[in-house]
Amino acid sequence: MHRLTLQPQGIEVWLADRASLMELDFELHGQDSIPFGCRAGACGACVIEVLEGLPNLGNRQAQEAAFLDTLGYPDERFRLACQCRLTGAATVRVAARTGS
Structure with a gap:
């Protein structure tokens, strides 16, 4: 199990080795998290x-x-959160939107 910390909320979750970050949807039960859209790396909703x-x-x-x-x-x-697999502790935040 590896710790993933979401900032600025300070939320910590523990995910299995090589777990997809998309599992946050299930772990956090609707709390403020990473917004996932297409879940395939094509929409950019989950930039962290x-x-x-x-x-x-x-x-x-x-x-x-x-x-x-x-x-x-x-x-x-x-990174695109939907493309990440957790293999150790990490701290992330949803990226600020760019002007693009």
Whole structure:
């Protein structure tokens, strides 16, 4: 089990090794969380900024990186939450919307 912390709420959840961050919907029972849209990496609703533990969310694939770049999030610390699998402790927050 690995700890995922959501900021600025300070919510901590424990997820199984390699769990998808989409499991937050079930773990938090409607609390303020990450907004998931398509759940397939195509809409950009779930862009997060990784504050700590970036290597613990898996590799950012080329297609995800290219899509994030078009959304205005070229930096490595931004991820699509629906594409992440937790392999260690991490702290994230929903990314501020860009002007794109």
